[in-house]
Amino acid sequence: MxxxxxxxxxxxxxxxxxxxxxxxxxxxxxxxxxxxxxxxKHQAILGxxxxxxxxxxxxxxxxxxxxxxxxxxxxxxxxxxxxxGAPGTMVLRLGNTEFLVEDQATGNACTKLHAFDQSNTQxxxxxxxxxxxxxxSGSEVLNLLSELCVLDLRxxxxxxxxxxxxxxxxxxxxxxxxxxxxxxVYRIWCDSTYGAYMWEILIEIAQELGGGAVGLTCRFQ
Amino acid sequence: MKLLNCPVNGxxxxxxxxxGGECREMPNPETSTDLEWASYVHYRDNAPGIKKEWWYHxxxxxxxxxxxxxxxxxxxxxxLHGKAPAKNTKEQSA
Numbered sequence: 137m138x139x140x141x142x143x144x145x146x147x148x149x150x151x152x153x154x155x156x157x158x159x160x161x162x163x164x165x166x167x168x169x170x171x172x173x174x175x176x177k178h179q180a181i182l183g184x185x186x187x188x189x190x191x192x193x194x195x196x197x198x199x200x201x202x203x204x205x206x207x208x209x210x211x212x213x214x215x216x217x218x219x220x221g222a223p224g225t226m227v228l229r230l231g232n233t234e235f236l237v238e239d240q241a242t243g244n245a246c247t248k249l250h251a252f253d254q255s256n257t258q259x260x261x262x263x264x265x266x267x268x269x270x271x272x273s274g275s276e277v278l279n280l281l282s283e284l285c286v287l288d289l290r291x292x293x294x295x296x297x298x299x300x301x302x303x304x305x306x307x308x309x310x311x312x313x314x315x316x317x318x319x320x321v322y323r324i325w326c327d328s329t330y331g332a333y334m335w336e337i338l339i340e341i342a343q344e345l346g347g348g349a350v351g352l353t354c355r356f357q
Numbered sequence: 358m359k360l361l362n363c364p365v366n367g368x369x370x371x372x373x374x375x376x377g378g379e380c381r382e383m384p385n386p387e388t389s390t391d392l393e394w395a396s397y398v399h400y401r402d403n404a405p406g407i408k409k410e411w412w413y414h415x416x417x418x419x420x421x422x423x424x425x426x427x428x429x430x431x432x433x434x435x436x437l438h439g440k441a442p443a444k445n446t447k448e449q450s451a
Binding site: 215216230231286287300301302303308309310 | 358365366369370372373414415416417418419
């Protein structure tokens with residue numbers, strides 16, 4: 137049987153940068169753009185990485201939290217919060233009864249969740265997700281976000297594993313701050329149909345501020 | 358910038374919200390008179406004053422009620438439908 141390889145929703149906007157492409161978690165994604173030394177420099181100033189390839193599993197319903205707990209996935213107790221629900225897996229609580237589970241570079245919980253038969257599960261419904269997802273890092277990242285988002289994200293807005301659903305560059309998006317390999321980074325999710333637009337906006341501002349695109353290889357080296 | 362307080366997500370710019378119309382109790386179509394039903398379907402009270410309105414926070418998909426003085430454009434409270442209103446103070450400023 138032929139395995140279907142998906143393509144990142146951002147790929148159209150990335151092609152002109154001539155990235156080296158590769159497949160990660162079943163999706164073709166940009167692994168690198170330029171020399172790794174330059175990408176490392178971008179990462180320190182303002183690096184933008186497309187991580188749309190991370191596997192996701194969304195579920196909603198009155199018993200969604202209970203169902204996830206049964207599968208060994210921890211869930212945040214309050215709305216608009218996230219935690220590491222399993223090793224290498226983020227769990228975002230988007231509402232009282234709605235959750236987004238996302239495997240990071242090393243997680244594999246979503247693969248297991250997709251394998252469960254939910255047909256006999258009541259009050260917990262799988263939701264199709266098609267997100268474009270990004271990692272932003274570097275010393276200038278707050279300057280970029282201040283251009284695109286009206287919220288003051290410096291301190292209180294994202295404390296204690298909070299997540300924020302707001303508009304970024306005029307697009308409805310979800311935003312969290314996390315620590316990745318000791319580095320403070322920001323994560324953005326938006327609808328995949330806006331992925332190319334979001335990528336172009338992020339890269340344009342990043343380049344103005346001395347940063348640029350960072351491939352998956354450099355980010356998770 | 359005008360701000361509005363979403364009961365779930367907190368104070369946000371008005372550009373993140375969509376107005377959903379006045380919140381009105383629907384009479385029971387089985388028991389209401391024709392006059393009551395026609396009034397509900399066709400009539401609107403456009404006199405300025407304190408109204409209950411539906412508002413939608415689009416990034417999070419949250420529908421909620423805002424009690425707003427349509428004469429002064431002052432929002433008195435915002436709350437989820439079915440929940441008790443809590444008085445807001447500085448959710449809207451010019």
